[in-house]
Amino acid sequence: MTDLTLLDSSGATSTVPLDDHAGYARPTTPLRSRVAYAAAHVVPKTAGDNTPGRPAEIDWDETLAFRRHVYGWGLGVADAMDTAQRNMGLDAAATRELITRSAEVAREEGGSVVVGVNTDHVDDEHIGLDAVIDAYKSQLAFTEEQGAGPVLMASRHLARAASSAQDYRRVYRAVLASAQTPVVVHWLGTAFDPQLEGYFGSTDWREASRVLLEIIAEAPDKVAGVKMSLLDAESEVAVREQLPEGVRMFTGDDFNYVGLIGGADVPAAAQPAREPGSERQHSDALLGAFAALTPVASAAIQALDADEPDRYLEILEPTEALSRQVFAAPTFYYKTGVAFLSWLNGHQRAFQMVGGLHAARSLPHLSEIVRLANASRALERPELAVERWHSLLRVNGVEA
Secondary structure, eight states: OOEEEEEOTTSOEEEEEOOOOOOOOOOSSOOOSOOEEEEOOOOBOTTSOOOTTSOOOBOHHHHHHHHHHHHHTTOEEEESSGGGTBTTTBOHHHHHHHHHHHHHHHHHHTOOEEEEEOSTTOOOSOOOHHHHHHHHHHHHHHHHHHTOEEEEOOOHHHHHHOOSHHHHHHHHHHHHHHOSSOEEEEEEOTTTOGGGTTGGGOSSHHHHHHHHHHHHHHOGGGEEEEEEESSOHHHHHHHHTTSOTTOEEEEOOTTTHHHHHHGGGSOGGGSOOOOTTOSOOOOEEEESHHHHSHHHHHHHHHHHHTTOHHHHHHHHTTHHHHHHHHTOSSGGGHHHHHHHHHHHTTSSSSSOOGGGGGGSSOHHHHHHHHHHHHHTTOOSSHHHHHHHHHHHHHHTTOOO
16 A cells, blocks of 8 residues: 655655545546536646746647546636736737647647637736727637637726626626627636636626626627636625526636535535525536546546436535645635646646746645545546655655
8 A cells, every 4th residue: 555645834754545446437428417627737848948928838739638637527628817827927929829739739629628718918007998898809709700609708908997786797797798699607716716706797796797787688699607716605696597598607716616516405504595496407517627627527527417416516525625725825826726736647747837837736625636546536547646745855855
């Protein structure tokens, strides 16, 4: 029995047995009961100058191989989102190339891909509402040309320029009117990006959600879904139950996804409170956590497909503690945990990130990720994972 060495914040080490059980089986038919996207990360060139402030140098072979890995487990890919380090190391030129290449891989693999549409190619931090609309439209048109589904990400430019809820209505009305295909509207909370405080015109999610729902109600044929990333199950369920027919709720809640996705298919104790008689039985998924947990997430949805809700909970419930550690405050550094697990699982040669972001978490934080990944069967190749983790400890002067 192989042991994992762990490191706590005092510098003390301990060991736990490595769970070396065989992994989960890939699906043989498309997943049916839920629509699920993994928000994928990018892999840098090992010898590239991916230091803070430098343009991203991406290893395209490993980056795109990871997307093929996601498709192989029956999930879709959400690309060029915050998990791919938008506004945290992924520059505008790299973003455009990522979208083009990812859309091409999706066509080759027969997979579903959605990508982020933002205003972040504009260098000036302060622009007016008309310029925000133009910036959104530019990225939207490019995304549609590539054949990818658009996700309208929350814009820092809009958060700075807007002085009222009416400003948000104006911008989204104009952008949605120009959309040639239905879009997903992304509501990203301040835990992920503090610069988005007061988005949709209020710091109170109830007030802000009314604005969001009014925007959707004006053009329901232009909205395929909403991605909620507030890390608050109550707010997601409240919005979910008011969406027009045909508009999906994609959970972006990396703290509470098990009950939100399970919905009415799992025992009441495992799901967030819903209004009696609600027709909205569950959320679908668009999660950064699913990039770190792709085989586990696939196995859990396969269990729902087989009408085995207890098996779904058995598989996925243990991963929520792992996800909460990956997304622990400061939450916007969660990308480090996603890339770390990618490295442990053999999807990239080095534990590196664009912008030098692999240094954003401490060794004890990563150690807890290792412990929880081991406990939740999220280590796809356990022996490789322990070898790589112990090598990282040793290079940092910890005996393993």
